């Protein structure tokens with residue numbers, strides 16, 4: 408069974424742990440217990456019709472963990488990048504998280520799903536991130552990554568009600584597997600000599 412390491416990233420308090428627990432079938436807790444360093448979990452799932460084991464690293468988002476976080480990225484093939492739709496600061500910090508993942512995973516640019524969480528309380532504060540803002544940013548990100556063979560997606564979730572939690576993981580898993588297939592294709596001998604640099608890209612990303 409393929410083992411796929413993914414990370415849950417985003418500012419402190421946006422709901423990464425709540426999303427992980429919901430995905431693991433553990434329900435929802437309303438009190439905030441901040442993650443220290445990182446939490447680890449595994450779940451077997453089916454993606455693109457294939458059984459897959461997800462290794463999920465749920466990283467601490469608070470700034471005080473900035474220095475220790477880096478080690479947990481190694482080998483990650485993709486990330487759920489979570490922000491809180493009632494906190495614009497968490498949305499405007501998303502580029503920082505993309506840089507962290509792509510810099511420290513040892514594989515370069517890998518798929519990301521942008522997760523707009525807490526939609527159950529959207530509009531309850533003046534500080535709302537609109538769907539349009541999330542989509543526009545994700546489209547820009549996708550334009551950047553398309554030349555690498557994958558797109559990035561946007562999804563709205565609530566760990567409280569459970570809406571779209573499974574879908575967020577499935578979307579990321581599909582993107583990672585499609586990306587892996589793409590990298591296999593660019594290695595075909597029909598690319599002849601020009602395939603040589605691509606091979607090294609493949610190795611960098613997947614070995």
Ligand SMILES: Nc1nc2c(ncn2[C@@H]2O[C@H](COP(=O)(O)OP(=O)(O)OP(=O)(O)O)[C@@H](O)[C@H]2O)c(=O)[nH]1
Nearest residue numbers: 419420421422423424425437442468525565566567
């Ligand atoms: N209403 C609502 N509250 C949520 C949702 N997701 C998480 N929360 C609440 O938001 C708070 C923070 O959630 P966590 O999952 O602990 O946040 P985190 O991103 O893991 O935070 P760090 O571990 O510090 O990085 C908790 O009080 C959760 O109950 C959601 O979808 N809707």
Ligand SMILES: [Mg+2]
Nearest residue numbers: 423424441442
């Ligand atoms: Mg947490």
